[in-house]
Amino acid sequence: METFRFFNWIKEYGWRHLIALIFVTFAVYPILFVATNSIADFANLTNSKLIPEGLTLKHYKLLSSNPLVPYFKWLFNTYKVALIAAFFNVFLGSLAAYAFSRLQFKGRRASLLTLVIVQMFPSFLAFVAIYLLFFQISDIAPFMGLGTHFGLILVYLGGSIGFNSWLIKGFMDTISPSLDEAAKVDGATDFQIFRKIIAPLSRPILVVIFVITFIGIYSDFILAAIFLKDKNLWTVAVGINTVFIDDFNADWGVIAASSVIAATPIAVLFIFFQKQITGGLTAGSVKG
């Protein structure tokens, strides 16, 4: 009887744990390496030892107490920019997705395709173009020009709305149309349907996209470096790249420490966010 239950556990859950653990190792080992480097006296990414010889907290101390390195300001800036941009990305993306999913119009598929395809353009000189565009914006409306978080957020908004709309639209398509048809009969407007029915039901995918966009922005260096020239406005990626990386000489200890500090809230937040993604949908709301 015991063996049978154990066998049953293996069949139901055990093998899942086994595979998950294998991939946990795969996922975590390089990160452990980052973590241990962050406390190594002589940090070096080509190190053969996982546990370094001299242990120290000096890299963390440098980030937290050096007046020339306003690291926590950078961290705050990063989260501020990424949160706002990700929120509006999701908002604008879901508005567009609603139109593509629920409204009937000519060229619906074609325009959605165009949005996605345009996004695939490998602009070699995109940064030059954006730089030139913002020179003009800076002259005219300095509050949203180069050197401001506002301008940077605007650029991030253009980044991935095509893909996002498509993904959200795909999810919305699976929500039963009988729900909004019923609401329409009751005299609800499109916006009400969107706000009260479709958007809440699309919550899992909206949260996923929020997380993806957030992380994408949080690790961006190139665009942020073009925009932010004031040390107090930098994001983490810009600060670390500018201060700690030189031709050959990169301060890996500090870079590792920064990666750990910046990644931890993401991991913790994700644990709380999970419910939103996998919380399950109310029965009957799905096409069936």
Place this chain on the structure above:
Amino acid sequence: MKANKLRFIVFLLMFSLVAVACGGDTAEEAVDSPDTTEAPKETLAAPATTAPQPEVIVVWAEEKVANALNPLVAAYEAAAGVDVEVVVYDFGAIRTDVQTAGPAGEGPDVFLGAHDWVGELAANGVVSPLDLGSVASDIFDVGVTAFSYGGEVYGFPYATEAIAMYYNADLVDSVPTTWEDVKAACDAAGTELCVGAPGGGGGGDAYHNHPFVASAGGYVFASEGGFDASDVGLDNAGALASAEYLDGLVKNGTVASTDYGGSMTAFQEGRSLFWMTGPWARGDASAVNYGVGLIPQFDGNAATPFVGVRGAMVSSFSDKQVLAQSFILDFFATVEVQQAMYESDPRLPATKSLFAIVEAADPVAAVFAASAANGIPMPNIPEMGSVWGPFGDALLIIRDQNYGTNEETGVTVSNASEAMKLAAEQIRNAIAGG
């Protein structure tokens, strides 16, 4: 229909409200702004002493230099009655941004950069010549040569950099002068690896490998008063002999197949006796008790590392040319500023007066400076872009002993000489073919 009309009225109402709310300001600003920009011109008529609106000098500098400059500029600002705005820039980004921002009228007046950008910047017309005048006598020749292009000097050099050889001082007393003795020293010490040098282990690196081919007659571009792109010397007799010699050093285990990270690990863990790299790595090398010596000679010739030089330049799109020059020559070039920059970012001094201060205090820096004195500046002509790839690849093939045949083209590279010949060929083709 009625609804639409209503909307239109709402819109008009709103529009006019908005126009009243912000329009007042904008109109004023729009009228005002040309006035303020023209203000300095009007002071022509006023006595010079009452010139309002201080001039602003915008300086693009990397972080460490900016940290050193910021406390010092106040003195200059007070004495000169100007505002100096030091913008902290990622060093590499200065090169590209100065070429975008300058022509768009948004660039700096003064910017810092590496000497090997000079050809590109000058060819693009974004940097102004800088007559060093009496300051020149205080600068080491290598610095002036590095910033010379087409008969003009384009920058004030403030720091140089070149590689030398670190040794593990617990195991050996100094760096021998010949490679044979290096091998003997390693055998005696019994370390796993002998010399760790970047440029192997899958990571091509022409910069660190330059002494291996250029110390006994080889060269990238001939340099008689400026570099000559039509004369590539990576496959001349001297270069081929050196490359074969390197091949021997690799085969007998003197020079290990390591990339940058690998060579660093090996030295830090005491697994290699020597490490060939630059002064930036002193912090990393201090994991062991280290010393620094010159790179061993080749065939009786001193090793010639590539020398990198950093300097201050004037943007040709600055409308304050004289002011920008004055800032560099009258303030930036003073030994106090140079010393502050050295303390913030200890590269090798480019001026004799600073070197005199540094030499006494830091013998290791003096060794690096001596190594740089034997070296040649990296060519600063734009054609250098065609060199790094093929040169690094050829050396990588030798360092990793990766000889073989290309299945696509059927070309075979079976020894060091052939690798060098191929690199020289690729470079010539690239320069000719565009």
Place this chain on the structure above:
Amino acid sequence: MIYLSMTLSKILKYLFLAVVNSLIVYVVPLALTFESWFFLSLILLIGFLINFVYFTDRFQPMKWILPGMIFMLSFVVFPAVYNTYVSFTNWSTGHILTKTQAIGILEDRVFTADDQKGLEFELYILQDIDLNFYYVANLDSENILFGRAVTDDEIFTSAYATHEPSFFTNDEFSTPDGYYQLSGKEQIANSTILQELSLIIDKNTRAQLYKISVFGASTGRLTSTSQLYSYDEVSDTLFNNSTNTVCPVVIDNFECEGKEIEPGWRVYVGGDNYSKLFSNQRIRGPLGVVSKWTFQFALLSVMFSFAVGLLLSMILNKDGLKFQKIYRAVFILPYAIPAFVSALVWKGLLNPDYGVINSWLGPLYEILDVEPIKWLKTKESARSAILLVNTWLGFPYMFLITTGALQSIPKELIEAAKVDGATGIQSFWRITFPLLMVSISPLLIGSFAFNFNNFTLIFLLSGGGPPIIGSEVSVGWTDILISFTYKLAISGGRGNLFGLASSVTIIIFALVLLISAISFRYTKRLERIYGNI
């Protein structure tokens, strides 16, 4: 309640319109002042679109799409158009300016006679009661030259400077009566005027202020009275005043005696960049190898990371599984570490001599009695390493997406299948997977496009290497089209070839477009089959 939320949408709409319109009202006069016509037209176009769409009922769907679209137009479409434009120009090192800018730079050049080069002397700056500027150039005791400092227009009408030894007593400069001497600070305040002035010494020579010193005397230097180059608009030629030669325009440069004068300027070159791409053996030679690997790389990267991501999300999509939350958080961790850090960590792990991977595989090598793999040093090992690392970098994304998308698959369907006797694997392949593909496949196409251009990974991990021996141009076995483009772009004959590189990106886009078109046809079929379950 319904009435309230109706006003909410209205409030939102009018708030949005108010913000947009006030922005326009604010910006337009400024744009006019700054004469930035491009920006003005952009703003007006956007403003018109927004007002038009929101004040009529004819474009209902646009009301939903437009806000997002504006950002895409500005920051995705505009750069793409710009890129396309550049691909038809000669933009490259030596040719980044407009012709006017290049001429401006050339006309600013001065020259100094050989025997006067390097001569540096003290320069004193005076002002008379009418606020005219005068220079005193202390060349040597025989030449203490004084005169009015004039602009370039007055050079040939101005009197020559005169020798005034009386200005110096015991080698000390004393200000002559009727003049005011400017301090260094005052010179700096007037530097933009002073830099245009010269003291005329003789027909060919003038003295110009060179360095303003706030700590000592300012210095000047001698230059020729004429500029090095003068431009003649009628014949469109440059005249070199130093050698007295005429320099005609040759395409995008002035040429003096067969020598190109830097800087040149940008010109429209039509399809030259494209024809060069296909005719130049240097470029064409490796293109085959590189393209093939680019496809393999992009396809396999998507497949591997999707497979791993889907496997993990399926495994964890089970009620009552312990540590579910922890697992999920761990699986997105690789995503939270900046890619440039993890790529370099992997490079270290893969190091054949010191890396952890080879020391873990050590026992395996011994059992199989094989040489340790020389990671990143050989074609096969480098390519496998790239795919391994990219799978690691990419699976968290796929894991997230599939976890989200799995929620939209009705459990009733799977349970129904179970009742019908389908095994777990059967119901996965027949129901879950196809349904998933309907919503996920565009993402896979997007991910394919992303990897097609995944420059960062290649650049950081292998730099494209190991080199392909004996090719015409420096190229490696792991180079993909975009990294090859980069190598081409920075290693052209004379530095950067942005025009050429841009034309390659157009070709790459065409390829991606083609693949997407085929894939989208396929997804359309999927949608038709599964979209209406």
